[in-house]
Amino acid sequence: MEGPGHSVTFEEFRRMIAQELQVEESQVVPEASFVRDLFVDSIRLVELMLSLAEKGIDIPFEEAWNVNTVQDAYQLYSAHTGLSTSSPPAAS
Numbered sequence: 038m039e040g041p042g043h044s045v046t047f048e049e050f051r052r053m054i055a056q057e058l059q060v061e062e063s064q065v066v067p068e069a070s071f072v073r074d075l076f077v078d079s080i081r082l083v084e085l086m087l088s089l090a091e092k093g094i095d096i097p098f099e100e101a102w103n104v105n106t107v108q109d110a111y112q113l114y115s116a117h118t119g120l121s122t123s124s125p126p127a128a129s
Contacts (some may be wrong), residue, residue, distance in 0.1 A: 044118065045094060050111050057088050067108035075107075089114075 045053075051065040058065075058075055071077040077085065086101050096104070096113050104110045 045114070047111055050094070050114065051107065053089060053092060053094065054085070054107065054110075057085050065107055067106065067111070069107045070105055071107070071110075072105070 047067075052062060054075075055062040055065045058077065058081075060075055064075060069075055071082060082101070082104070083098075086096055086098065089096065094114055095117055096110060097117055100113055100117075104113060
């Protein structure tokens with residue numbers, strides 16, 4: 038699916054997170070807290086980061102501890118890959 042040079046859109050990113058966490062996509066919105074809203078503990082967050090890395094979504098582990106929301110994670114991914122760090126579109 039993702040290959041070198043392929044930029045993952047926010048929609049693709051949220052779909053992957055929903056699949057990995059086994060939650061409804063509608064729950065994976067920019068402001069969703071991994072801990073409070075998606076019930077992800079620190080071990081599960083590391084597992085999520087590893088799984089995303091296997092799919093070509095590299096989020097630096099040293100910065101991953103600053104991730105609180107889905108938007109934080111996407112912005113970190115975007116910054117790491119050189120994409121625009123503008124906010125993802127709001128869910129409608």
